[in-house]
Structures are given as structure tokens and as C-alpha cells.
Amino acid sequence: MSLTKAERTIITSMWGKVSTQADSIGTEALERLFTSYPQTKTYFPHFDLHPGSAQLRAHGSKVVAAVGDAVKSIDNIAGALSKLSELHAYILRVDPVNFKLLSHCLLVTVAARFPADFTAEAHAAWDKFLSVVSSVLTEKYR
Amino acid sequence: MVLTADEKALVSSLWCKMNVDEAGAEALGRMLVVYPWTQRFFDHFGDLSSASAVMGNAKVKAHGKKVLNSFSDGLKHLDDLKGTFAHLSELHCDKLHVDPENFRLLGNVLVCVMARHLGPEFTPQAQAAYQKVVAGVANALAHKYH
Numbered sequence: 495m496s497l498t499k500a501e502r503t504i505i506t507s508m509w510g511k512v513s514t515q516a517d518s519i520g521t522e523a524l525e526r527l528f529t530s531y532p533q534t535k536t537y538f539p540h541f542d543l544h545p546g547s548a549q550l551r552a553h554g555s556k557v558v559a560a561v562g563d564a565v566k567s568i569d570n571i572a573g574a575l576s577k578l579s580e581l582h583a584y585i586l587r588v589d590p591v592n593f594k595l596l597s598h599c600l601l602v603t604v605a606a607r608f609p610a611d612f613t614a615e616a617h618a619a620w621d622k623f624l625s626v627v628s629s630v631l632t633e634k635y636r
Numbered sequence: 637m638v639l640t641a642d643e644k645a646l647v648s649s650l651w652c653k654m655n656v657d658e659a660g661a662e663a664l665g666r667m668l669v670v671y672p673w674t675q676r677f678f679d680h681f682g683d684l685s686s687a688s689a690v691m692g693n694a695k696v697k698a699h700g701k702k703v704l705n706s707f708s709d710g711l712k713h714l715d716d717l718k719g720t721f722a723h724l725s726e727l728h729c730d731k732l733h734v735d736p737e738n739f740r741l742l743g744n745v746l747v748c749v750m751a752r753h754l755g756p757e758f759t760p761q762a763q764a765a766y767q768k769v770v771a772g773v774a775n776a777l778a779h780k781y782h
Binding site: 522525526528529531532545598599601602603605606609612613614615617618619621 | 639665666669670687691708744747748749752753755756760761763764
């Protein structure tokens with residue numbers, strides 16, 4: 495499954511707007527993840543997960559920055575996220591099911607903040623893009 | 637699936653702000669666009685060849701409206717979703733042959749549609765309550781499968 499030219503265009507052009515709120519989008523997506531899917535908190539026993547916590551904000555920024563890296567190298571996401579892919583496979587070992595959950599929460603966050611831009615086509619492009627990112631991050635698992 | 641009293645109140649109050657007919661059309665349309673394999677159940681709907689064709693399709697709109705009005709009825713019986721959707725569950729298994737995974741896909745698309753319409757009012761807590769509801773409805777619709 496790879497992105498069409500039209501899908502890449504939608505993602506890169508929307509990213510301009512989305513990136514202006516990158517940090518708060520990352521934080522909100524994580525808050526949504528932990529609230530809707532409490533089992534995901536099991537990966538963060540070492541974090542203060544209260545809304546607004548410094549750790550949550552820092553981690554949210556990190557996550558969205560990585561998504562941004564994938565957008566900037568949308569023609570070679572596997573190359574751009576190679577190190578992160580190894581990190582997830584060998585160190586973090588987050589169960590693959592959780593990438594779908596976080597992707598969904600990112601979509602919900604973008605939909606809530608950019609209702610006019612989040613057309614059906616944009617929704618499809620983003621869902622597919624995040625699915626590609628998730629595949630890259632789990633491709634070295636076994 | 638257990639909702640607290642606060643979650644039930646939140647679910648009701650937000651649902652009142654939704655135009656159920658339009659949301660249904662949008663949710664079904666988006667599911668067919670975002671997950672095109674779901675079109676397998678709708679060969680008889682006519683032109684589904686592009687996002688704009690799907691979103692403008694009269695049969696998609698009519699069916700989306702039907703589906704979400706049914707979901708809406710379910711919201712009045714959150715304590716007995718399995719009973720409420722028993723008949724529809726049998727229908728989806730025996731006559732329509734729909735993989736229950738599709739109910740989960742539609743539920744998540746509906747959550748995205750609500751986020752788009754409600755914006756910041758669709759807080760993490762509101763989303764969590766609705767994720768419980770859509771999971772409950774999906775399970776209820778799958779309950780009679782055999």
C-alpha cells in the first residue's frame with residue numbers, strides 16, 4: 495500500500511496548517527489516546543500523565559515532530575523513520591494494535607481543529623498516510 | 637460496556653447538537669471513501685467512483701440516514717444494546733452477510749464526524765464516552781452472529 499500523488503499533495507499541503515499547532519496537537523492526541531484507551535497507559539508507567547503535564551507535552555511534541563519528518567520525506571517514509579522503526583522494534587516493543595489507536599486519535603484531533611480542511615478525501619489520505627507510518631514503525635518487529 | 641452517569645449525560649447532550657440525518661450521510665460516505673473495500677456491500681448504489689461521487693450519491697445519503705437513525709434509537713437504550721439490536725444483528729448476519737469489523741470501522745468514522753462538527757466541545761472525555769458507545773453498538777450488532 496503506497497500513497498498516490500494526489501494523496502501526497504493533500505498531506506503536504508495540509509501539513510503547512512497542521513504544523514502551526516504541532517505541539518498542542520501531539521499533546522491532545524495523546525490525551526485522547528489515554529482517555530479512550532486506558533490500556534495504552536501501560537507503556538508509560540514512568541510518566542506523569544495528567545492533562546497538561548510537562549512530560550505529556552514533551553512527548554506529544556516528539557510524536558508530531560516524527561510525523562512531520564515523515565511528511566517532509568513523504569516519498570521515502572521508511573528511510574526517514576528507519577531509526578524510529580528500530581527503536582520501536584527492539585527497545586519500545588509497543589504492540590502493533592496501538593498504532594491504529596494513536597492514528598485514530600490523531601485523526602480525531604485534526605478533524606476537530608480543521609473541520610473545513612478535513613474533507614472525505616483528506617480523511618482518506620491521512621488515514622492511509624498514518625497507516626503507512628505505522629507499518630514502517632512495526633516492519634522490523636519480526 | 638459500562639458508562640457512568642456523567643458519560644451518559646455527555647453522550648445525550650452532544651447528540652442533541654448533531655443533525656442525525658446529515659451525520660449519517662457523512663459517516664457512511666466517509667467510510668466508503670476512506671475504506672473503499674466496504675463498497676462491496678453497495679454495488680447497487682450506482683456511482684461510487686470518486687470521493688465527490690460517493691458524498692453526493694443519493695442512495696448513500698438515504699442509507700446513511702437510516703443507519704444513524706437506528707443508532708440514535710440505540711442511544712436511548714444504552715443499558716440494553718444487545719436486546720435493542722438483536723433483530724438487526726440477525727439481519728446483518730443471515731441476510732446481509734456483513735463482517736462485524738465493518739461496524740467498528742463505521743463507529744470510528746462516526747467519531748471523526750462528531751469531532752469535525754463539534755470541534756473543541758468533543759473533548760477527550762466526550763470521545764472516550766462515544767468510543768464506548770460505538771464499541772457497544774458494534775458488539776451488539778455482532779452478538780447474534782453464528
